[in-house]
Amino acid sequence: MKKTTKVPKATITRLSIYYRQLELLEFDGYRMVSSEKLAWLCQVNPAQVRKDLGYFGEFGVRGVGYDVIDLQGQIKKILAVNRDWNLAVTGIGNLGSAFMERQNLSWRGFKCVAAFDNDPRKIGQTTPSGLKIKDIKDLDWVVDELDIEIGVIATPPSAAQGVADLFVDSRVNAILNFSPTRIQVPDCCMVENIDFTVRLDILTYKLNHEIGI
Amino acid sequence: MKKTTKVPKATITRLSIYYRQLELLEFDGYRMVSSEKLAWLCQVNPAQVRKDLGYFGEFGVRGVGYDVIDLQGQIKKILAVNRDWNLAVTGIGNLGSAFMERQNLSWRGFKCVAAFDNDPRKIGQTTPSGLKIKDIKDLDWVVDELDIEIGVIATPPSAAQGVADLFVDSRVNAILNFSPTRIQVPDCCMVENIDFTVRLDILTYKLNHEIGI
DNA sequence: CATTGTGAACTCATTCACAGCG
DNA sequence: CGCTGTGAATGAGTTCACAATG
Numbered sequence: 001m002k003k004t005t006k007v008p009k010a011t012i013t014r015l016s017i018y019y020r021q022l023e024l025l026e027f028d029g030y031r032m033v034s035s036e037k038l039a040w041l042c043q044v045n046p047a048q049v050r051k052d053l054g055y056f057g058e059f060g061v062r063g064v065g066y067d068v069i070d071l072q073g074q075i076k077k078i079l080a081v082n083r084d085w086n087l088a089v090t091g092i093g094n095l096g097s098a099f100m101e102r103q104n105l106s107w108r109g110f111k112c113v114a115a116f117d118n119d120p121r122k123i124g125q126t127t128p129s130g131l132k133i134k135d136i137k138d139l140d141w142v143v144d145e146l147d148i149e150i151g152v153i154a155t156p157p158s159a160a161q162g163v164a165d166l167f168v169d170s171r172v173n174a175i176l177n178f179s180p181t182r183i184q185v186p187d188c189c190m191v192e193n194i195d196f197t198v199r200l201d202i203l204t205y206k207l208n209h210e211i212g213i
Numbered sequence: 214m215k216k217t218t219k220v221p222k223a224t225i226t227r228l229s230i231y232y233r234q235l236e237l238l239e240f241d242g243y244r245m246v247s248s249e250k251l252a253w254l255c256q257v258n259p260a261q262v263r264k265d266l267g268y269f270g271e272f273g274v275r276g277v278g279y280d281v282i283d284l285q286g287q288i289k290k291i292l293a294v295n296r297d298w299n300l301a302v303t304g305i306g307n308l309g310s311a312f313m314e315r316q317n318l319s320w321r322g323f324k325c326v327a328a329f330d331n332d333p334r335k336i337g338q339t340t341p342s343g344l345k346i347k348d349i350k351d352l353d354w355v356v357d358e359l360d361i362e363i364g365v366i367a368t369p370p371s372a373a374q375g376v377a378d379l380f381v382d383s384r385v386n387a388i389l390n391f392s393p394t395r396i397q398v399p400d401c402c403m404v405e406n407i408d409f410t411v412r413l414d415i416l417t418y419k420l421n422h423e424i425g426i
Numbered sequence: 427c428a429t430t431g432t433g434a435a436c437t438c439a440t441t442c443a444c445a446g447c448g
Numbered sequence: 449c450g451c452t453g454t455g456a457a458t459g460a461g462t463t464c465a466c467a468a469t470g
Contacts, residue, residue: 053452079417094314098308197229197318203363266431
């Protein structure tokens with residue numbers, strides 16, 4: 001592997017997208033793929049694909065292309081998804097439940113191993129996937145016991161910051177935040193926000209300007 | 214309003230985030246806010262806030278800052294969210310249902326006015342919000358009848374492209390796509406993808422590189 | 427006189443163009 | 449010969465620094 005120059009954030013996002021397309025290509029029976037084809041599928045420039053991969057090594061064969069299976073493996077290693085990750089979901093409302101039931105996540109290695117809420121009526125109940133909903137107050141020791149490394153916030157906005165603080169105190173250094181509230185965390189903790197309204201706002205802006213930015 | 218130079222995509226995203234913080238500031242009783250404070254709340258650089266707003270006009274008062282209420286109004290106009298938008302949701306599984314029940318969306322003006330599925334067992338049923346689930350085959354005329362301008366894809370990945378095609382044929386030019394499959398649409402149609410696994414992959418990458426990119 | 431608005435400087439990201447190589 | 453890998457060129461986006469001003 002080569003010297004790690006600074007990798008653009010967007011490269012990581014694209015690697016994840018490449019990976020998904022490689023899965024589909026494999027499913028369709030392809031053994032090799034060129035940067036041009038992969039780029040077309042992912043709606044980017046072929047040079048972009050090669051440059052993105054180039055940050056991490058030389059995975060292709062000149063004159064031929066990339067091995068579909070091998071490249072999957074390489075990207076899994078880069079993204080560190082060549083193993084399972086344990087997640088805790090907080091806020092077992094519609095969204096939290098929907099998140100836990102996603103087929104996708106589990107076989108990609110993202111295991112929802114704990115569910116939390118603060119509503120006494122929910123605590124103790126069992127989710128469709130067989131998880132007993134726990135009191136948010138127990139987050140600390142459950143995280144420790146079950147080796148949870150990623151926290152998911154699917155609570156109402158008003159509870160989001162509090163839950164984030166709990167995660168931080170429990171040494172969970174990665175948070176997927178579905179609440180529309182930006183949460184404040186120390187530098188050691190990474191946050192990815194998924195805010196539906198932001199994405200809808202982008203669509204309305206574009207619609208109104210009749211332009212695909 | 215000033216000459217429209219090219220507006221960065223990221224500016225639009227941030228405007229949406231500024232807007233959200235302005236709502237919170239208003240709720241907390243603030244009347245004015247400086248670019249410095251707003252920037253801190255949104256975790257960006259103060260110059261960034263001023264530059265972003267500068268693309269669209271002069272909304273502040275030198276020496277004082279921005280009027281919290283007025284700036285909300287200005288951003289709503291820019292994002293074209295100073296009116297309601299009708300949405301159609303396809304795929305009434307866990308995620309589709311969760312999406313429709315979000316408080317947030319409705320009072321921000323995003324109205325889910327139609328729900329579609331292809332499962333005969335679901336068609337005809339009523340959602341908690343009182344919508345009768347329609348057959349996906351009726352999408353075309355329902356879109357027309359109800360003035361739907363934004364389509365939401367919450368179907369399984371295998372159905373995503375087909376539904377996207379239906380939306381495009383029905384002249385829906387904006388799609389919010391929750392499926393992990395990249396959909397192909399003509400240029401006239403805007404797509405925003407919300408892919409949970411991509412965001413989780415970013416988190417695992419960062420965790421593994423022990424660095425907040 | 428504190429804070430905005432903005433050209434200029436800078437940093438980061440993408441694309442080009444071609445050398446390198448199976 | 450075809451496609452990858454990559455330095456160099458271009459382009460986009462962010463931050464600086466300060467003039468403008470209510």
